[in-house]
Amino acid sequence: MTAIISTQTHDHLVKYLSTATGRDRIHRFVQYFSRFLVWHGQRNGYDKDLLARLTNLMGALGQTRKLMRVGRQVEFLRTIQKAAGLKDDVTRLTTIVKNTFLSLWLAHDTCQWVSCVRAIALASGASPL
Known part of the structure; x- marks a missing residue:
């Protein structure tokens, strides 16, 4: 990235x-x-x-x-990138795990929002509008 x-x-x-x-x-x-x-x-x-x-x-x-x-996942991915350079193994691992799960949570939250506002077609083939 x-x-x-x-x-x-x-x-x-x-x-x-x-x-x-x-x-x-x-x-x-x-x-x-x-x-x-x-x-x-x-x-x-x-x-x-x-x-x-x-x-x-x-x-x-x-x-x-x-x-x-929407898009705040970038903040957590950037923190993961910065954490890779930390010297303390415990701090690096916990920071990476925490921010990975926060990023995944926000990605899921974004998918829920996109589905709720029907910005994408549903799996059942229904019209998005």
Whole structure:
């Protein structure tokens, strides 16, 4: 991967992708607060239309958070690349294992998002739109 893209380009990409952390926290707060309001509203008999809109907001924010994580695998792959040069065997091994699984998790998360928004055709042959 280093032969294709320079390490400086990797570092700039990782820095850009890391700026979504604050936005993710705000989205997560609103998403979970909406979940609380739906729960509270169901217990206290709030308007069904309001509850449906809050439920839709929760789903949209969840998908937006997944979209913001698309491509962050590069950050963990870059960390694996840097960890290969560490002298301490235990630190190198644990860093590589941790970041490998985080990268795989984010790749799976991206596949879920792509499937959920139907950006690719499903295996059953259904139309993506």
